[in-house]
Amino acid sequence: MTVSLWRSSRMKVNYGTKYSLPMLIWLTLLFIVPSAIIIMFSFMEKNQYGGVNPVFSLQAFKDLMNSAYFKILLNTIYIAVMSTIFTLLLALPSAYYMARSKYKSFLMLLIIIPFWTNFLIRVYAWIAVLGNNGFINQFLLKTGLIKDYIGMLYNNNAVILVMVYTYLPYAILPLYAIIEKFDFSLLEAARDLGASKSQSVFRILIPNIKSGIITSLLFTFIPAFGNYAIPQIIGDKNTNMLGTVIARELTTGRNWPLASAISMLLTLVTVIGVLVFTSKQKNIKKVI
Amino acid sequence: MNGSNIKVKNVNKIFDDFYALNDVNIDIKAGEFYSLLGPSGCGKTTILRMIGGFDEPSDGIIYLDNTNLLELPPNKRPVNTIFQSYALFPHLNVYENIAFPLRLKKYSEQEIKEKVQKNLSLVKLEEHIYKMPSQLSGGQKQRIAIARALVNQPKVLLLDEPLSALDAQLRQHMLLELDSIHDEVGITFIFVTHDQQEALSVSDRIAVMNEGRVLQIGSPFEIYETPADKFVANFIGETNFIKGKVTEVMDKYAKISSENVGDIYVYLDKKVEKGSTVHVTVRPEKIRITKEKPQNLPETFNLFRGKANKLIYKGFQTNFFVDVNEKFTFKVLKQHARYILDEGIINWYEDVYIWWNVDDGFIVEVEQNEG
Ligand SMILES: Nc1ncnc2c1ncn2[C@@H]1O[C@H](COP(=O)(O)OP(=O)(O)OP(=O)(O)O)[C@@H](O)[C@H]1O
Numbered sequence: 230m231t232v233s234l235w236r237s238s239r240m241k242v243n244y245g246t247k248y249s250l251p252m253l254i255w256l257t258l259l260f261i262v263p264s265a266i267i268i269m270f271s272f273m274e275k276n277q278y279g280g281v282n283p284v285f286s287l288q289a290f291k292d293l294m295n296s297a298y299f300k301i302l303l304n305t306i307y308i309a310v311m312s313t314i315f316t317l318l319l320a321l322p323s324a325y326y327m328a329r330s331k332y333k334s335f336l337m338l339l340i341i342i343p344f345w346t347n348f349l350i351r352v353y354a355w356i357a358v359l360g361n362n363g364f365i366n367q368f369l370l371k372t373g374l375i376k377d378y379i380g381m382l383y384n385n386n387a388v389i390l391v392m393v394y395t396y397l398p399y400a401i402l403p404l405y406a407i408i409e410k411f412d413f414s415l416l417e418a419a420r421d422l423g424a425s426k427s428q429s430v431f432r433i434l435i436p437n438i439k440s441g442i443i444t445s446l447l448f449t450f451i452p453a454f455g456n457y458a459i460p461q462i463i464g465d466k467n468t469n470m471l472g473t474v475i476a477r478e479l480t481t482g483r484n485w486p487l488a489s490a491i492s493m494l495l496t497l498v499t500v501i502g503v504l505v506f507t508s509k510q511k512n513i514k515k516v517i
Numbered sequence: 518m519n520g521s522n523i524k525v526k527n528v529n530k531i532f533d534d535f536y537a538l539n540d541v542n543i544d545i546k547a548g549e550f551y552s553l554l555g556p557s558g559c560g561k562t563t564i565l566r567m568i569g570g571f572d573e574p575s576d577g578i579i580y581l582d583n584t585n586l587l588e589l590p591p592n593k594r595p596v597n598t599i600f601q602s603y604a605l606f607p608h609l610n611v612y613e614n615i616a617f618p619l620r621l622k623k624y625s626e627q628e629i630k631e632k633v634q635k636n637l638s639l640v641k642l643e644e645h646i647y648k649m650p651s652q653l654s655g656g657q658k659q660r661i662a663i664a665r666a667l668v669n670q671p672k673v674l675l676l677d678e679p680l681s682a683l684d685a686q687l688r689q690h691m692l693l694e695l696d697s698i699h700d701e702v703g704i705t706f707i708f709v710t711h712d713q714q715e716a717l718s719v720s721d722r723i724a725v726m727n728e729g730r731v732l733q734i735g736s737p738f739e740i741y742e743t744p745a746d747k748f749v750a751n752f753i754g755e756t757n758f759i760k761g762k763v764t765e766v767m768d769k770y771a772k773i774s775s776e777n778v779g780d781i782y783v784y785l786d787k788k789v790e791k792g793s794t795v796h797v798t799v800r801p802e803k804i805r806i807t808k809e810k811p812q813n814l815p816e817t818f819n820l821f822r823g824k825a826n827k828l829i830y831k832g833f834q835t836n837f838f839v840d841v842n843e844k845f846t847f848k849v850l851k852q853h854a855r856y857i858l859d860e861g862i863i864n865w866y867e868d869v870y871i872w873w874n875v876d877d878g879f880i881v882e883v884e885q886n887e888g
């Protein structure tokens with residue numbers, strides 16, 4: 230008995246390390262090393278012509294204390310949170326409908342089709358839709374509903390709109406995957422036991438697809454929070470997001486330590502966000 | 518009486534062009550243990566779903582006492598269902614599963630606790646109160662589903678093949694338990710099954726269905742002993758069918774001449790005319806089998822000589838397949854009271870006599886369009 234126990238546990242350890250080795254190398258090379266470089270850079274002096282001087286300095290963090298960056302951080306959180314909320318509000322009913330539809334594979338294809346076009350092209354396409362010479366303005370002008378252009382681009386709302394557009398498929402797919410596995414007879418059972426339609430959704434469906442909802446949340450919030458391209462193309466140059474600031478400091482600003490420090494801030498907020506979402510899930514299980 | 522009666526009146530259900538139910542009329546008395554019995558796809562679940570409120574009839578009405586059930590949404594019907602898959606909520610533990618309907622009704626925590634405990638003790642699972650459904654065995658899940666369905670104090674309990682996922686022994690046990698729960702709560706049970714033994718052993722009455730129609734309604738005894746037609750006779754238990762022409766009609770009996778078997782006499786429970794073609798059924802256990810020519814036979818009987826060409830020994834009984842000629846094999850069932858002492862043992866390929874009392878044969882079907 231003891232022998233076999235000892236054996237099986239030893240085997241587990243051996244195979245565990247062997248199997249996880251590729252993963253370990255992968256993570257080290259592509260995640261830990263770059264993160265370490267960023268951390269190092271943030272504690273160094275900036276070089277006039279870009280890059281860093283290998284001298285210890287806290288200047289980057291002093292610069293970061295500037296209230297302008299705090300405002301940008303708040304604006305970034307605002308945009309990421311709003312985008313996540315709207316994306317989820319659209320993704321949940323869409324995924325539910327897809328999972329219950331007869332035409333599942335066709336609808337899935339519709340979700341995937343946008344991926345065939347480059348992401349940047351699709352973002353630029355929004356200029357053709359929302360711009361002063363875009364479809365909507367032209368249509369409203371021609372029909373005489375408005376007399377002058379409506380400026381729809383280069384503000385937070387436009388950024389949120391395009392974020393929702395971009396990340397909706399990423400939010401729908403995990404939700405679809407879990408709703409498709411959901412046993413819909415549970416909803417009938419809930420109705421049978423006295424629940425109204427909305428009660429059966431909130432008390433039975435939502436708790437059972439919680440892990441899918443959290444995945445969708447993360448799939449939307451993380452890329453939205455660290456986004457660079459969308460605010461750069463669609464957003465207001467004055468109320469930018471952290472991603473665009475990092476790019477600016479790296480290029481025209483020639484302040485790599487500051488860019489690194491902002492990157493660390495961004496990663497920190499993201500990690501906190503992920504921890505909050507996932508720990509909530511654990512708490513719910515504990516309470517029940 | 519805690520239960521309600523259910524009247525299913527002229528109900529049709531059409532999916533696209535397909536008649537899943539065809540003019541179904543069922544009258545279930547308050548407090549009855551009523552079974553819907555029929556082969557797969559005959560429409561049993563469809564009836565239950567319409568009573569529960571998850572489907573609507575294409576035509577017809579369903580009454581509970583004197584209210585039209587169809588006007589109420591499922592959550593307003595005093596009816597609860599035990600689903601075939603149990604449908605326990607996987608994210609809630611046993612306690613919360615049973616408390617679910619009570620929380621919806623905003624009972625106090627104290628009342629909820631009392632009711633949950635009362636119903637858990639009804640199904641004898643008090644010690645599993647904080648387990649998750651995934652930690653329960655099939656039979657335990659089943660019982661939780663029963664407790665949850667009963668906690669609302671419904672007037673009618675619908676059970677859709679609740680035992681089909683259990684092994685044979687547990688099924689027997691749960692069946693008895695269901696029966697005693699039925700006696701205890703006194704509400705109406707509508708029990709769906711395709712297992713005739715299940716239906717026969719616990720039901721007050723049974724409706725036998727096939728292809729969307731109700732073929733016969735009656736007590737288990739009536740259904741087994743006097744099947745209304747060939748389908749029912751065949752579906753409920755095993756039987757021997759003999760096809761033949763009526764050659765003589767007497768006041769209680771008829772003489773039938775069969776191409777395969779020869780002449781037999783049957784009890785006349787239907788009106789038949791001389792010359793019509795009929796199907797006769799004789800249950801295998803009603804046929805006696807002996808090695809010697811039987812003595813002291815009753816006044817009216819059918820006797821044949823045959824060869825026991827195949828036999829299946831089952832311990833408490835033996836199934837014989839007796840060829841009376843090249844064309845016809847009788848199924849005969851013999852219960853063993855004192856196997857070796859009373860009876861000469863019959864072996865494979867031995868010549869035997871089989872006979873049955875004329876009152877044990879019935880005409881189940883009269884063919885219409887033949888003279
Ligand atoms: N939503 C539906 N659409 C089309 N046909 C259906 C639908 N639901 C049921 N049917 C058909 O109606 C018939 C009766 O189905 P039902 O589920 O009532 O059978 P059942 O008697 O419960 O069978 P089983 O013993 O296999 O559960 C079947 O032929 C089935 O294919």
Ligand SMILES: [Mg+2]
Nearest residue numbers: 561562563677
């Ligand atoms: Mg069924």
